[in-house]
Amino acid sequence: MQVKNYDANLHLESCTRIWREVSWLPDWAAGVAAMERYFSDNPCLVVEIDGVAEGMSVAVPGTIRHLGSGIPFLAVTSVTVGNAGRKRGLGTLVTGEATARGASEGCLVAGLGIFEQGYYNRLGYGNGPYNRIVTFCPSDLPRDLPYPDRVCRLGSENLDEVFSNICDRMPCHGQAALGKSFYDAELQWESKFIGLGCRNAEGLLTHHLWYSPSGERGPHRVAWLCYRNGPELLELLGLIRSLGDQVDLMMMEEPPHIQFQDLMRTPMRSMRMLAGEGKRVGIRSVSYTQARILDLPGVLGKTSLSCDEVAFNLSIHDPVSALISGSYGWKGCAGDYTVVLGPECAAEPGHTRGLETMEAGIGAFTRLWLGVRQPSVLALTDEVKAPGALLQRLDNVLRLPEPRFNCDF
Ligand SMILES: CC(C)(COP(=O)(O)OP(=O)(O)OC[C@H]1O[C@@H](n2cnc3c(N)ncnc32)[C@H](O)[C@@H]1OP(=O)(O)O)[C@@H](O)C(=O)NCCC(=O)NCCS
Known part of the structure; x- marks a missing residue:
């Protein structure tokens, strides 16, 4: 099986068929042109069977924020295999090759959305933080939320200003920012x-929301809320509240900067309420995004923690090398390192005599670095082994805010 770069002349028809078979385009008439651009404008790989593309992946470069640092990032935004090519390793291969290609082009961390836990763990990915999906009645939001003076409508023709507003979003630890090509597609699906x-008074788009309505009463699904500060977030929630005379339910990922339940007047009673079949009010948590470090010295070289230094030996396992061709010259992160965590973090090849040693899978170490869970917790449920004293010291050092990707890649 050979992986190739997508070429519209050769692969458009077969790749379009794959997307038809997986039903990934919710609105074919509206989204087909965006889909074609999405294949062409982003790193897109295909794998052929008998000269016909049966598997494909699309990836979008960007950055991920670790505390105050922006780190080159790759989101593998889609992995799809045609119905005639399943269970032959195509999906695994195109994901592994997309990851390797991103690493060879300087991305230091990669992320993706999962259809199930386990599949991408085989390529070294580990669970990200919980995504908290809030389903709520807009009229249950407080009456005193501010309502914007003027509201403008936005469409795909506003891509430039929507994207520029997204680039100015209020930051949070773990936030992923992807390129414009991602939003070009998102605005048109x-x-x-x-x-x-x-x-604002100068006409600059300062905050906005993007949502997909469902019938007259909802649940309407909010794709994103974009705001530069807290008051703008509250104004967007006020805007959502204003729909409440008509719309019974809205769904969205909890904004990273608030605890949404604080805004619900009767969260417990609402949780017990059924608004209709499959429409339960409440907050559901699941981690459907994963991440992995692609270059350990590169990532730690860009990481700064406000804590006393801790040095230790690290032996990393990385299963990816067995599942990629190696043609991009990247074979994963497996190996021995001496790691320093502190104001200037670092990872140097090789162990240092006298230091305690941690053994970790690259996915588990990524979770530790990002702050998904403390090292001692990961030692219970993930691939992390270390002496208790080292785990305790690392628990103290890695007191990170809850990471939030804040981007539905
Ligand atoms: C998901 C999808 C890409 C998989 O493609 P595929 O080429 O059939 O998958 P592969 O052959 O590479 O891998 C299948 C193997 O992965 C392993 N695997 C699958 N799910 C797994 C899991 N949850 N945990 C661990 N291993 C898993 C198994 O070994 C499986 O083979 P087996 O069932 O014969 O043992 C394909 O089903 C698809 O396109 N689905 C629709 C679109 C989609 O959901 N894409 C993924 C978006 S995140």
Whole structure:
């Protein structure tokens, strides 16, 4: 099986068929042109059977924020295999090769959305933080939320300003920022998407939301809320509240900067309420995004922690090398390192005599670095082994804020 770069002349028809078979385009008429651009404008790989593309992956470069640092990032935004090519390793191969290609082009961390836990763990990915999906009645939000003076409508023709607003978002630890090509597609997948925003006196788009309505009463699904500060976030929630005379339910990922339950007037009673079949009000947590470090010295060279230094030996296992061709010259992160965590973090090849040693899978170490869970917790449930004293010291050092990707890649 050979992986190739996507070439529209050769692969458009077969790749379009793959997407038809997996039903990934919610609105074919509206989204097909965006889909074609999405294949062409991003690193897209295909794998052929008998000269016909049966598997494909699309990846979008960007950055991921670790505390105050921006780190080159690759989101593998889609992995799809045609119905005639399943269970032959195509999906695994195109994901592994997309990851390797990103690493060879300087991305230091990669992330992706999962269909199930385990599949991408085989390529060294580890679970990200919980995504908290809030389903709520807009009219249950407080009456005193501010409502914007003026609301403007946004559509795919506003891509430039929508993207520029997204680039200015209020930051949070773990936030992923992807390139414009990602939003070009997001704005066009569905004709029914509705964008609403607010401008300042100079006409600059300052905050907006993008959502997909469902019928008259909802649940409407908010794809994202984009704001530069807390007051703008509250104004967007006020805007959502204003829909509550008509819309019974909205769904969205909890904004990273608030605990959404604080805003619900009767969260317990609402949780017990059924608004209709499959429409339960409440907050559901699941981790459907994973990440992995691609270059350990590169990532730690860009990491700074406000703590006393801790040095230790680290032996990393990385299963990816067995599942990729190696043609991009990247074979994963497996090996022995001496790691220093502190204001200037570092990873040097080789162990240092006298230091305690941690053994970890690269996915588990990524979770530790990102702050998904403390090292001592990962030692219970993931691939982390270390002496208790070292785990305790690392627990003290890695007191990171809850990471949030804040991007549905
Ligand atoms: C998901 C998808 C890409 C898989 O493609 P595929 O080429 O059939 O998968 P592969 O042959 O590479 O891998 C299958 C193997 O992975 C392993 N695997 C699958 N799920 C796994 C899991 N949850 N945990 C561990 N291993 C798993 C198994 O070994 C499996 O083979 P087996 O069932 O014969 O033992 C394909 O089903 C698809 O396109 N689905 C629709 C779109 C989609 O959901 N894409 C993924 C988005 S995140």
